[in-house]
Amino acid sequence: MSHDVIVIGGGLHGLSAAVQLARRGQRVLVLEADRIAAYASSASAGGVRTLGRDFAEVPIALAALEMWRGITGLVGDDCGYTEGGQVKVAETDAEFAQLAARVRAMRARGWAHEELVDRDELRHLLPAIAPHCVGGLVVRTDGFATPYRTALAFRRAAEAAGAVVREGAHVIGLERSAGLWHVALADGTRDTAPIVVNAAGAWGPRIARMAGEMIPLRFSAFMMLLTSPLPPFVTPVVGATGRPLSFKQLASGHVMIGGGHKGVGDLDTGRVVLDIDRAAYSAKTALELFPVLAGSELVHIWAGIEGVATDDLPVIGPGRSEGLVHAFGFSGHGFAIAPAVGAMVAQLALDGTTNLPIAPFHPFRFRADAAP
Structure with a gap:
């Protein structure tokens, strides 16, 4: 052929x-x-x-976001796409100032989709967030898919x-x-x-x-963690400003935790070895930002090999x-x-x-x- x-x-x-x-x-x-x-x-x-x-x-x-909004028309499946927003949390005043500078730089380039929110609005978006968090950056039209x-x-x-x-x-x-x-x-x-x-x-x-x-090109084996199911407590996808975190709750109640912590991958075999210490640090970060996770269990940890440019x-x-x-x-x-x-x-x-x-x-x- x-x-x-x-x-x-x-x-x-x-x-x-x-x-x-x-x-x-x-x-x-x-x-x-x-x-x-x-x-x-x-x-x-x-x-x-x-x-x-x-x-x-x-x-x-x-x-791409506009294409996700019409993803069913593009590929005949909604791909589990949910538009629940994404939030980057500031845990300190210095981190909040960093996010404010980011917004100014975005506005200077003509982009207005990122919104700086204060402590009160952050708690409105994330009622379960830890009390030490001072604000954040949000795009209300972001989301996630399967x-x-x-x-x-x-x-x-x-x-x-x-x-x-x-x-x-x-x-x-x-x-x-x-x-x-x-x-x-x-x-x-x-x-x-x-x-x-x-x-x-x-x-x-x-x-x-x-x-x-x-x-x-380098490569990494980025790890993801999944907890046991919990009652609904967060809708947006959440990240942190000063440390690695990607955090979201699925419709099943399970919480998925990631953010860049790595296992060890092998390009010749395609296999990955998990780094339990780093996975534990990722879980600790999530717990410090969302104390509601206390008492939940990790039910699955996995990793996938990805190319990473310098x-x-x-x-x-x-x-x-x-x-x-x-x-x-x-x-x-x-x-x-x-x-x-x-x-x-x-x-x-x-x-x-x-x-x-x-x-x-x-x-x-x-x-x-x-x-x-």
Whole structure:
């Protein structure tokens, strides 16, 4: 079978790109070395967040939020999307001043979606918050979705548009000749297409090296914790200003706790080892901010391997090689922007440009010879 585009990586970003490419009439093949959403995509906290984004990411996050509001029309499933807001809590006056400075900087750039709230309004939003907290920053239109359900919905949408998704397809070679990319798989088969999208997550640099392109990237195994169910006590997703925290209560009553604490991952095997001490610190942080958690139990801890750039920004842009587009290294905060990134990747692959600014995400920004 001939293909117009081969997407390497069956996580949420690869599937999002496949949806957009297939709907533009492209014959798309998605190659996933393991199973769909096996790593970062299914291990994500699922936050749909414009709050606290790096300034470079704000336009993409805002565009993605509009797509989340119409997610059923995009992929035929609401993906468990809930628009309950997100709050970043200040525990000290110094942290509150930091958030106030952030709001001023956002206003200076023309963005008004982040709102500074005082102690009283914080307690209105979060009645169970610890009494020492002094205020916060809120985006009332942010929310969260269900990660694995979302990935499966994007897969179904891609396949409905004509894309072919192949699991257990481990790419071991990538060469370009006669205007085509030749993709070699571990099972001895080969596929060809004029365009390749490298959406291989933490393994993205390995795929880039096969094409002769060096893109430095670290990787981490971000951990998530789940408590036993509790009566409803919080609606927004909650983060902290001065320490790592991502906190939300699901409709089931279970509380999901994350925020960046890491286990140990192995790219060769895909396995992760949990760091119980760091997990305990994450649980302690949540308990200090929400004393109502006292007496609950941790019922599950997991982690997913994610690519992390040195500047914590994703890698999005054309490769130096013709017909190659990179989209990986989302550094633990790529879930929310995946719908918009898929559209951007399709634009890069087919039009050579995007309607959103991507210069800060250039794949070769880490090198002295950054120009392709």
